[in-house]
Structure formats: C-alpha cells, structure tokens
Amino acid sequence: MGELPTKVELTNLNKVLFPMLKIKKAQVIEYYIRIAPKMLAYLSDRPLVLARFPDGVDKEGFYEKDAPEGTPHWVRTVKFYSKTARRNIDYILCNDIDTLIWLANLAAIEIHIPLSCADSRQKPDFVLFDMDPKPPASYGDATEIAILLKEILERLGLKCYAKTSGKKGLHVVIPIVRKYDFRETRAFTRVIGEQLAKEVEIVTTGYAETEKSGKVLVDYLQNSHGRTMVSPYSLRVVQEATVSTPLEWSEVKKRIKPTEFNIFSVIERQDAWKGILEERQKLEVE
Numbered sequence: 001m002g003e004l005p006t007k008v009e010l011t012n013l014n015k016v017l018f019p020m021l022k023i024k025k026a027q028v029i030e031y032y033i034r035i036a037p038k039m040l041a042y043l044s045d046r047p048l049v050l051a052r053f054p055d056g057v058d059k060e061g062f063y064e065k066d067a068p069e070g071t072p073h074w075v076r077t078v079k080f081y082s083k084t085a086r087r088n089i090d091y092i093l094c095n096d097i098d099t100l101i102w103l104a105n106l107a108a109i110e111i112h113i114p115l116s117c118a119d120s121r122q123k124p125d126f127v128l129f130d131m132d133p134k135p136p137a138s139y140g141d142a143t144e145i146a147i148l149l150k151e152i153l154e155r156l157g158l159k160c161y162a163k164t165s166g167k168k169g170l171h172v173v174i175p176i177v178r179k180y181d182f183r184e185t186r187a188f189t190r191v192i193g194e195q196l197a198k199e200v201e202i203v204t205t206g207y208a209e210t211e212k213s214g215k216v217l218v219d220y221l222q223n224s225h226g227r228t229m230v231s232p233y234s235l236r237v238v239q240e241a242t243v244s245t246p247l248e249w250s251e252v253k254k255r256i257k258p259t260e261f262n263i264f265s266v267i268e269r270q271d272a273w274k275g276i277l278e279e280r281q282k283l284e285v286e
Contacts, residue, residue, distance in 0.1 A: 007074060008101045017056045017107060020239035023263060025107060028235065031263050032104040036097045038271045039233040043100070045117045047078055047091030049228050050103065051110035057237045061109070067092050068106070075099050078118045093118060109235050112228035115185075120178055121225065125280065127174040127185045128229055129193070130165075130219040137202055137214045142170040143255050145203055145216050149196060150249065158281055161273050164258040166236035166244035171229060177280045182225045188283055189220035232273060235263060246272040 013026035032039070053061035067077045067090040076093040094100055094111070103111065115124040129149060131142040146162055149172055153160050160174045176185070193205040196218055204215045222229065230236065230244045245261035251272075 006101050007072065007098045008105055010101075010105055015054075015056070015107075017053065017109065018239060018241045018263075019056055019058050021241055023241055025105070027263065028107070028109070029101060029104040031235065031267070032100050033097065034267050035233045036100050039231065040095070040097065040100065041277060042232045042273075043094040043111065043113060045093060045095065045119065046113040047080065047118050047121075048094060048103075049112040049114075050092070050106070050108040051112070051237055052107050053109050053237055054107040057109060057239060061237065064108075065089050065091060072102065075102060080121070091118070109237050111231045111234045113231045114226070114228050115182075115223065116178075116225075122181050123178040124180065124182060124185050124223065125176060125178050126229075127176055127189060127283070128222050129160075129172040129189060130169065130217075130222045130229070131172070132165075132169045132217040132219055134213060134215050134217060137216050139168055139170070139258060140255050141202060141216050142168075143252050145196060145200060145218070146170050146172050146252055147249075148200065149192070149218075152192060152195065158283075159279065161246065161276055162249060162252050163232055163244055163246045163273070164242070164261055166230060166234070166242045166258065166261070167238060168258070170252075171244075173229075173276075174283075175276050175279050175281060177282055180283060182223055184283070186220055186223040189218075189223050193218035193220050233266065245269070248272045 015025045017025050017028055050064045052064055077090040078093055079088050079090050082089045115126040131145055133142045150160055158174055160172050163171050165171055197203040197205055202216050205218050205220055232246050234244050236242045240259050241263040243261050243266045245266055
C-alpha cells in the first residue's frame with residue numbers, strides 16, 4: 001500500500017482477513033481508499049452499523065453500533081436513544097476518507113446503512129426491495145423477479161436501481177423524496193411484493209412461506225425504522241471477498257454471478273448508481 005496522508009494510525013497491516021484468498025488488512029484498507037470516491041456519498045450522514053472481524057472472516061466477529069472506546073475526536077458521531085438497549089448510542093457518521101480508513105483499520109469488513117439520514121431518521125430517502133432466494137431457489141431466480149419488479153415500477157412511473165447483496169440475494173432501490181415515513185414505504189413495498197407473488201409462484205412476502213424450499217422472499221419488513229442494508233461497495237464477510245455492487249440493468253438481465261464482483265474487480269467499474277441521490281421521486285402514482 002502506497003503512502004497516503006491520513007490521520008489514522010494503521011495497525012496490524014499483515015493480518016490476514018480473508019484466508020482463502022490470503023487477503024491482508026492492508027489490502028482491505030487499500031480497497032476502501034480506492035473505492036471512497038464512489039462509496040462516500042452513500043455513507044454520508046447515515047448512522048452506521050459495522051460488522052467487525054478483527055481476526056478474519058473465518059473467525060468470530062461482531063456487529064457494532066456504538067462508537068468504540070478510543071474513537072478519535074475527529075470522527076463524527078450522532079447520539080440517539082435506543083429503546084432496545086435502553087441507553088444512548090453514539091453512531092458513527094462516515095463523511096470523509098479518513099473516517100473510512102479508520103473503519104477499515106478496525107477491520108469493519110461490512111458497513112451497513114439505514115434507509116434514512118441522521119437529520120430525519122423517520123423519513124427514509126430510499127425504498128428497498130430485498131430479494132432473498134431460499135435454496136434451491138437461486139440468484140438467477142432473484143434476477144428474474146428483479147426484472148419483473150422493474151417493469152411493474154416503470155409502469156408506475158418510478159425509476160429503480162439494482163445491486164448485488166454481495167451474498168446470494170439482490171437489492172432493488174427506489175430513491176424517494178423525504179416526505180414519507182417507514183409505515184408508508186413499508187406498505188408500498190408490501191403491496192408491490194404481494195403483486196409479484198400473484199404473478200410468480202415462487203415469490204413470497206411472508207417469512208413463514210420461506211420454510212417451503214425454493215421461494216424467493218421479497219422482504220418488505222426491511223423498510224422499517226432501525227433496519228439497514230449493506231452499503232453499496234461494502235465488502236461482505238465471505239471467503240470470496242465479494243462486494244455489494246451497483247449494477248446496470250443490462251448486467252442484471254445477463255444474470256451475472258455475484259461472485260464476479262469482489263475486492264479485485266469492482267474498483268475499475270463505473271458507478272451504475274451515479275446520480276441516484278439527485279433523482280428523488282414521489283411514491284404517489286396515477
């Protein structure tokens with residue numbers, strides 16, 4: 001890793017975090033440095049949830065919401081009360097490259113974001129359709145559902161964007177104006193999900209149905225306060241070092257395998273979500 005002016009004191013750079021590919025922490029940090037010009041816009045002003053694996057993805061890790069002890073003074077945080085934890089939590093905001101480097105140095109392999117920003121937590125600016133295939137249903141089945149979903153949304157006058165989850169699923173996102181609450185966006189995704197289920201037998205919107213093998217769950221409950229999605233361009237905690245990658249719809253139609261998008265291949269890609277943050281839409285339809 002070349003020299004980079006940063007406030008972060010880097011540590012344990014030779015620690016192997018992805019044993020199968022022998023990827024060291026230095027390479028993870030370098031990935032996040034190089035992807036920062038594309039990634040930071042999606043992280044900005046969103047309270048983060050981290051998946052940290054300081055001993056590598058083959059060892060036990062942990063999720064973290066609270067800024068850890070020793071967090072530098074220059075790292076921005078925002079305090080919110082947690083009903084479940086019954087205390088205030090200092091969430092990290094990542095609005096600059098130094099903070100992203102610091103997160104990578106913590107071995108925060110995965111970075112998860114809420115569907116709303118810190119200044120208006122109850123008003124999401126994204127609607128998420130999380131398509132999760134249950135074996136023997138496959139990623140290919142999820143892509144077929146995503147393409148049908150796109151057609152339905154386009155008939156409603158809505159533009160949507162796709163990304164790999166980085167694991168077995170697919171995410172379809174609609175950027176929206178910040179005027180709806182989570183109850184409204186959840187109801188919207190449920191109605192669309194149920195329409196999909198009527199048109200395609202393998203689609204379900206209910207968790208109980210996923211006990212039946214071969215279903216693709218369209219998880220509308222992800223559109224709830226406190227839920228998150230893995231950030232665009234975040235690494236995933238899998239041995240293949242895959243990345244949750246924004247896709248062109250032409251790529252979705254080609255049924256590209258999610259394992260093709262990893263720490264090595266994603267850097268040089270154009271951002272398929274470019275402009276999404278300026279393309280806010282209303283959910284009211286004619």
